[in-house]
Amino acid sequence: MLFVLTGRGPTALQNLPRRILTFQLLQQACRDVGMEMMITTPANVNGKRGVCHGWTMGESAQTISWTPKIAPMSGNVLYDAMYLRDLKVHRKAYKKVLASAQKHGCVVFNPKLPAKDELHQLLTEVDSISERRLSRGLVPASYLHVDVRQIKHLLRKAEQSMWLKPVHGSGGRNMLLIQPLCDGRYRVRGDRFFDRHVSAEWRESELVRHVQQALRRRDYLLQEDIDLLQTPDGRRVDFRVTLARGGTGEWEMTAITARYARAGGALTNFHAGGSIQSLTEVNEETAQALWELGCTRQELTQIANCAKEAAQRISAAYPLVGVLGIDVGVRRQDKAMYVYDCNSRPGRDILTDAEIARTMRQIAHFAQFLQSQSKRV
Structure with a gap:
């Protein structure tokens, strides 16, 4: 049962x-x-x-x-x-x-995954067996459990935008993308920052005030922003890879979805006003979508493999994880791939019916596998 x-x-x-x-x-x-x-x-x-x-x-x-x-x-x-x-x-x-x-x-x-700080450490630590780090994809530089003083220091040093992310959170909620400008000013964007949309230039004093308010409510990390692939009209794009374990306990990709930020938006999340395009099947529609991004089918396979290796790293530490949605970003300049979020409750809204069916088949086989394993103990 x-x-x-x-x-x-x-x-x-x-x-x-x-x-x-x-x-x-x-x-x-x-x-x-x-x-x-x-x-x-x-x-x-x-x-x-x-x-x-x-x-x-x-x-x-x-x-x-x-x-x-x-x-x-x-x-x-x-x-x-x-x-x-x-x-x-x-x-x-x-x-x-x-x-x-x-x-x-x-x-x-399929337990709830630990917080982002633990996952970051898991994905960046050296594998005790192979003595190597995650090989197929990089993890963005991240600074865990930051306070206001550290945030100010890191942003002053930064030559690029950085994300202020809650350690516990999902769906792009309560995040800010902070871009240092000149004269102590910052360009700040947040599509779901405590139930409001933020798009403004703040002086450092304004930034500090808002960050202090956020830190009183959440524990945060500061993470390097990836200059993601963009559509011809300038919308940021990343890739959600949905994976599930099957009858042997091995991970299989069941869907890969391009997630497009809304025009002018920072977040690619569907519920933050973004849009989606399934890339799982090989057809004219997906070929056109890849062409517009300057991405090849071979690179899409590399994205899937990057996510799969991250999933294997996670399930080695948490053996009963059965399904994951892993977000992979590709940097425009050099096509470097970054794993920057993992979710054991990936949303169904961005999957096609066929992709949900494929995922559920894997889950049923994994449940049968676990039941047979438990009877042997």
Whole structure:
């Protein structure tokens, strides 16, 4: 049995068609590998009894039916599909679910990744076996846990723009792109900086005031900005590589998506007003998109390999990570590739239906792999 842990029950899911589609495709993939699947929420896990209350999905020509079901946790597998909003709503119950699963012998996979500072250290440390750093892609220069004094010092030294990023965060929220100008002034942009759009020139005193306010609410790092590839009309572009592990535990790319910043925007995030283009399939549309970026199919393969090596580094440290969205930027001047963000809850909104189906097939096979491994122990 595969339990899918999500923050919404059947009634709320009716308003989330993309999530329902994902679960439908996952259920079909589970059937194909001979596993049952049920959806549950943190509130429906009975840790004392070691059972999950949930629902199986049935489909007719026009509607989805939900059938209540109860199953023991022991010997089964739980896919952690809790997104950030779900985690905030179910914080206490979620922790109890994880503890109950461990107690009753239920394997939980796809844990929430650690903060950006830990991931940065993981991706930049020397591999103890091969004695080398991440070889296929660079990690942008980053300064962790900075205070106002350090930020001022680093920006004065900088010859390029830098990102002020929260250590805990996703979706491009609460970030600032800071470009040093002359005479102690800075060009500052932020598309989702504490729920407002920022595009201004600030004196250093203004910058310090806003940074101090941000630091009171979050822990931050300062990271080198990559001069990304651009479209002919000047929009910044990076690449989201979606990867999932399958029936042998190995990583496979299930999608690669070009993410375009909105005109004049700094962030490439879809929810910050950006746009997307799937590059997974080889066809005229993707060939045209690559041509406009001055990027070849071979370079796209290198981007995917760069992300895959980062995924392997992450799963070596966190063996139960099952799906990742890894953001890779390509520098305009020399086509150097940089891994600068990793997400174990990659968004479905930027994936095509076929890409979601491919990802769900991998997840079903990985769940089966984990269940078979646990039975051998």
